[in-house]
Amino acid sequence: MKKKITVALAAIGIVAMGAGGARYLKNDTAAAVVQPSAPIVTELARSETFTVRRTDLRFTVxxxxxxxPVDQTTLKSEVAAKVSEVLAQEGQPVKKGDVLVRLDTEDLTSWLNERVANLESAKAQLALAEKNRSMKLSLQQKGYAAQASVDEVESAYRTSQANVRAMQAQVDLARKALENAVVRAPMDGFVSERAVSPGDKVPVDGKLAVLIDLxxxxxxxxxxxxxxxxxxxxxxxxxxxxxxxxxxxxxxxxxxxxxxxxxxxxxxxxxxxxxxxxxxxxxxxxxxxxxxxxxxNVVAVPPEAVRGDQSQRYVLKLDGDRVARQPVEVAKDATATLVAVASGLSEGDTIVSAPSIVLEPGTPVRIGSR
CATH class of the missing domain: 2.40.30.170 (Efflux pump adaptor protein, beta barrel domain)
Structure with a gap:
């Protein structure tokens, strides 16, 4: 009898424990259902965002x-002569008036001396013709000279005058040629090409050097x-x-x-x-x-940051730690890398610039260090 009572009490205890365990499991399940889950935060790389700024838009071709070089000159010889000295080398900087090339002047000096002698002879002939003319005119005034003889001496006088002018021109030409035997730089610059060396014979208009202004x-x-x-x-x-x-x-x-x-x-x-x-x-x-x-000085963003269609354009703007859909008015002015925004954004706003990232408004986000 005692043994039966003990078994009965044990059974009652097991039932009680089961009931208590059931209550515990029920309460624990309820707690799990009530406890809210943590929100999922989307991490954005810094390269996937853009800080709105004011800038200048340049449209280019x-x-x-x-x-x-804008100014470049080829120096050529103005006389036919032999090169006696070259003072400029390729790459050398020169100043206006510097001597670059000297030509041999022996023949040119002889030519000048010959022309000077011819000029002196022509001047002597002119002096004689002028004396004869004055004498004939004096005789004509006294009635001792015919008009024909006067005309003759007048013609000789004018011919002598013309000869003097011609000889003077030749002297000037010979003197100029002698001066041209010294070739000087016509401007500041650099010697880019040297076309002659000492001993070379150059003709008239022969190339000597090329000078450029950088x-x-x-x-x-x-x-x-x-x-x-x-x-x-x-x-x-x-x-x-x-x-x-x-x-x-x-x-x-x-x-x-x-x-x-x-x-x-x-x-x-x-x-x-x-x-x-x-x-x-x-x-x-x-x-x-x-x-x-x-x-x-316009507000501008990358064109790929602008979403939507022509009727409604917007950007994904970071509003605190969440994403907001910000309507914007896009101007017509755009380059390959930036588009002007007429309204909807301010300098310093941060937006999502990566077009592949699609986020619903209100999505929690943070910007990572990468």
Whole structure:
């Protein structure tokens, strides 16, 4: 009997424990359902966002061409002579008036002396003709000389005058030739080519040297005919030169050719470049852009950051730690990298710039360090 009572009590205890466990499990499940889950935060890389700023928009036409000196001269001999001395070497800087080449003056001096002697002879003949003329005129006034004899001495006098003038011209020419035997630089610049050496014989108009001025250069850049209407004289250009990395140079549109270049559908545009430090050289290749229009101080964002269609444009703007859909009015002015925003954004706003990222408004976000 005692054994039966013990078994009954044990069974009652097991039932009680089961009931208590059931209550515990029920309460624990309810707690799990009530507890809210943590929101999922989307992390954005800094490269996937853009801080709105004010900037200048530049609309450009690409340029590419070769630099060449604006002022360049080929020095040629004005007399036929032998080269006695060459004082300029290729690459040497020279000043206006510096002696570059000396020609042999022996023959030129002899020629000058001969012309001077001829001039003196002509002057002596003129003096005699003038004396005869004066005598005949005096006799004519007294009635002792016929008109024919007077005319004869008058003609001889005028002929002598003409001979003196002719001989004087030859003397001047010989003296000028002697002066031209010393060839001087007509401007400041650099010797780019030396065409003669001492002992060479050069004819009249023979090439002696080439002198260039590097202070002003010019780029001849072909512009396609479908873009030439955008280019105008006075517009600025920015360009770079291989080998001078890290430097950007500027120039100005000086002239526009009225016709297309032969064999192409492009029109040459000439861009003048000031080269005060002489770092640019003739023959260097230049590439860059002509600034055909510029809009200053506008709010601008990357074009890929603007979403929606023509009827409703918007950007994903970071509002605190969440994303908001911000309507914007996009202006017509746009470059390849920036588009102007007329309204809807302010300087300093942060927006999502990566077009592949799609986020619903209110999504929690944070910007990572990468």
């Amino acid at each position: 690409p340029l590419a061409g070769t630099l060449r 202070s002003r250069l010019e780029i001849e850049a072909p512009v396609p005919t479908n873009e030439i209407a955008l280019v105008a004289v006075g517009q600025m250009a920015a360009f770079r030169v291989p080998g001078l990395e890290g430097r950007e140079f500027t120039g100005r549109v000086e002239r526009i050719n009225p016709t297309t270049k032969s064999g192409s559908r492009s029109i040459p545009v000439y861009i003048q470049v000031e080269n005060g430090d002489k770092v640019l050289r003739g023959g260097m290749f230049a590439s860059g852009d002509i600034v055909v229009r510029e809009i200053r």
